[in-house]
Amino acid sequence: MQESHVVWQEASVSRERRSHMNGHKSAVLWFTGLPSSGKSTVANAVEKKLFQLGCRTFVLDGDNVRHGLCSDLGFTAEDRAENIRRIGEVAKLFIEAGIIVLTAFISPYREDREQVRRLVGQENFIEIFCDCPLDVCEQRDPKGHYKKARAGLIRNFTGISAPYELPMACDLVLNTDIHSPEKCAEQIIDLFVNRGLSCKE
Numbered sequence: 001m002q003e004s005h006v007v008w009q010e011a012s013v014s015r016e017r018r019s020h021m022n023g024h025k026s027a028v029l030w031f032t033g034l035p036s037s038g039k040s041t042v043a044n045a046v047e048k049k050l051f052q053l054g055c056r057t058f059v060l061d062g063d064n065v066r067h068g069l070c071s072d073l074g075f076t077a078e079d080r081a082e083n084i085r086r087i088g089e090v091a092k093l094f095i096e097a098g099i100i101v102l103t104a105f106i107s108p109y110r111e112d113r114e115q116v117r118r119l120v121g122q123e124n125f126i127e128i129f130c131d132c133p134l135d136v137c138e139q140r141d142p143k144g145h146y147k148k149a150r151a152g153l154i155r156n157f158t159g160i161s162a163p164y165e166l167p168m169a170c171d172l173v174l175n176t177d178i179h180s181p182e183k184c185a186e187q188i189i190d191l192f193v194n195r196g197l198s199c200k201e
Contacts, residue, residue: 011096018098024055025197026095028120029102029188032113032167033130034159035145036137038176038184039104042130045185047102050192055100060087062105075156081112088116095124100197108158110165126195127170128188134159136177 019025029046031039040061047057066073070086073079084107094101107113117125137159138146149157156162172191174184 015096015098022056022098024100026098027100027124027126027192027195027197028091028095028116029100029192030091030107030113030116030125030127031102031104031130032107032127032170033176034132034134034137034164035106035157036140036142037130037132038174038181039106039130041181042128042174042176042184042188043102043104045181046188049185049189050100056098057100057102058094060090060101060103060105065105075162077109077162080107080109084109084112084116088119091116092120095120106158106164108162108164110168113167126172126191127167128172128174129167129170130176130184131173132175132177 015026029043031043033039040059040063043059043061047059050057065087066083069090070083073083084105087103087105091101091103107116113127117127141147145154145157146160148154149160154161158164172187174187176184179187
């Protein structure tokens with residue numbers, strides 16, 4: 001519970017001034033999908049392209065965040081909700097800093113994703129669904145997690161022993177079982193430009 005004496009301090013440099021200096025607007029590119037569906041791979045491919053365009057960017061990766069900020073959380077529905085809530089708050093700070101933040105999280109529950117959308121604002125939130133069949137994700141399985149989940153060694157594993165709720169109205173669906181990370185990245189850049197979030201040439 002927040003104490004009553006904690007007061008929000010306004011920044012001396014506005015988001016608009018940061019955007020003007022950067023040559024682009026800030027936003028959250030929220031990648032969601034099953035484990036091994038390509039979220040981190042595509043997010044990093046997009047960041048590379050944006051960086052080459054002169055954009056200020058940062059990737060928040062699910063595993064990396066759980067090493068620090070969310071190291072105290074497990075994988076129950078409640079812990080997953082808190083994990084995404086924290087990421088949403090961090091993403092909001094990045095937006096205010098004028099940065100394009102790319103978040104690669106399974107974020108299996110629809111309401112958790114919608115909570116972040118409400119937090120950062122609809123106009124700042126671009127939801128990207130990495131659509132990949134479960135059997136393809138299992139074949140990839142670079143970390144061996146699916147195999148362990150099938151053997152009962154990992155509990156609450158999305159797609160096996162925990163649910164994944166499909167997005168109802170995401171901004172972009174990527175068929176990551178068909179298209180290469182490079183092709184997927186191009187689709188996202190096109191969407192980014194069409195949204196008027198232009199980068200410096």
